[in-house]
Amino acid sequence: MSREKNQSKKRYVLVGTGGRAEFFYKHLVTDFKETSELVGFCDINQTRLAYANELLQNRYGYKAVPLYLSNQFDEMIATEKPDVVIVTTVDRTHHHYIIRALELGCDVITEKPMTTDAEKCQEIIDAVNTTGKNVRVAFNYRYAPHNTKIRELIMNDTIGEVYSVHFEWALDTQHGADYFRRWHRDKANSGGLLVHKSTHHFDLVNFWLGTAPKTVYAAGGLRFYGRENAESRGVTEFYQRAHGSELAKADPFAIQLEENGHLKALYLDAEKDDGYQRDQSVFGDGINIEDTLAVTVTYQNKAVLTYSLNAYLPWEGYIVSFNGSKGRIEVRIREQSYINSGGDKADEGAIQERSITVLPMFGSPYEVEVTEGEGGHGGGDPLLLRDLFDKPREDEFQRAASHVDGAMSILTGIAGNMSLQTGQAVQVDGLIDFQRRD
Structure with missing residues (x-):
């Protein structure tokens, strides 16, 4: 029997009640309860569904919601009549739930990456074009104050036209190793770290420079784990x-x-x-993703990126340098590491060390102050959640990420995976037709 809609509140269901799901539903039922209503959970796992409902009631003081197994997804939509479907499943199934939700008349909020390969990405683009519904990708890194500040500096012509970017991302032996214990260790599930993790980083470059990738070359392999x-x-x-x-x-x-x-x-x-085992050995069999990666990207505005990712280092964070016609920006961010979905993390993405230095072409270097807010990623997470679940607000930095932004970020990683296989540079143009309808 279908439920009647409460027109004063937007209705949400969530599919995939694993570790990342709680980030969304805990805020939905607490911070945004005046305008939002959670009306259903969906998962392949009955025990995990029941536990999510237990958390809703005992940890967040919310009512129990109806539970549906994954083969009941259509039934959930018909019965609960959601406005929006939140997708936090294993990466390889994102496209299935995104597309079906669109076809059934819902908008979608999806965890990154939007999907794992070009074929699935095209299917999502087709569904958006055919249905006219919206897909939002949850890129919380855009909202971290230091990342927004970098965009502001570049937008304000602080170093002129940016010609090159060097971007080094370090994953430590706690967080980095975790990708090799979990389902991510199989590239069929995650697209490898170039898609699952680096989608954040490639999106940041697109966001900072206001451009999109054109040509990608990648090298790397499994050098430490396995x-x-x-x-x-x-x-x-x-x-x-x-x-x-x-x-x-x-x-x-x-x-x-x-x-x-x-x-x-x-x-x-x-x-x-x-049968899913969350605690597999990082030196066991069955690992087919890379832990050491280097990527070179040429962008549509002719800027070039040199990028590296290593998943076994003594610290976690990133170093980025921007070289422009009027000077240089140097960024160093050391993040507190954590184990996804548990452990003792107090503040996901907490910043331990941060510096942004501007070096003008003919002037003295200076440090850029950044005001950090409350919450994860230096206060970025609450800003993302407000953008997703509250009333739309003007944003001069245009941090809200659409399905096109989601596609352009993963296409860098997807092209990188293709380059790893062929040893050749890959042209991003032509991988996706953004105008096509299924």
Whole structure:
């Protein structure tokens, strides 16, 4: 039986109740409860669905919502009549729920990356063009005050026309290793780090420079993690997953799910429903994504990017340099690392060290002050959530990311993956037809 809509509130359902989902629904039912209503959860896993409902009630004081298995997605839309579907599933299934939600008359908010390959991306573009509905991509990095400040500096012609960017992203042995324990370790699920993680970084360059990628060349491989690298790391005895393994107790890369109540409820207790193991060994079999990557990108405005990502370093954060016709900007951000969906993280993306230095062509260097707000990513997360769930506001920096922004960010990584396979540079133009209708 379908529910009647409360016209005073926008109705939301969420599909994919894993670790990233809570970021959205906890704020939806607390900070935005006056204008928003959560009316349903959907997942492949019944145990995880029940746990999400438990969190809603016991942690956030919200009512229990109807629960639907993934094969009941259409039924959920027909019954609950949502205005918006929030998609936080495994990356490889984003396109399925995005497209079906659009076809059933809903707008969509999706976690990044929008999808994992060019074919799925084209299907999403076709569905948007055919239905006329909207897709928003949750790029929280755009809203971090230091990243917004960089865009402001470039928009204001501080260093003139930007000719080149050097961007180095460091993932540490806590956060970086986590991608090699989880479903992300299979490129079919995540598109590899060039798509799953680097989509943030490639989007930032598009956002900062106001341009889009034209040509991409990539190199790299699995150099640190994986069974093939275990011996060089001093690993001679193997386990496939940490739970129940004596070997894992002495492994600094292992995660013990049973020692964290949240992780235990979200994953270990839910294994009986779908068999997913959240705590696989980073030196086990089955890893086919890269941990060491270098990318060169030429943009439509003729700027060039040199980019690197390494997933096993002693600190986490990034160093970016912009070279322009009137000078240079140097950025260094050291982030507090965390384990996704649990652990002891107090403030996801908290900043431990930050500096933005402008070096004018014929002037003295100076530091740029940045005002940090409350909440994750230096106060960026609350700004993103307000943009997603509150009334639209004017934004001179145009941080809201559409399906086109989502596509242009992943196309850099998708082209990078193609280049890894062929050893050749890949032209981004032609991968997607943004005008086509299915």
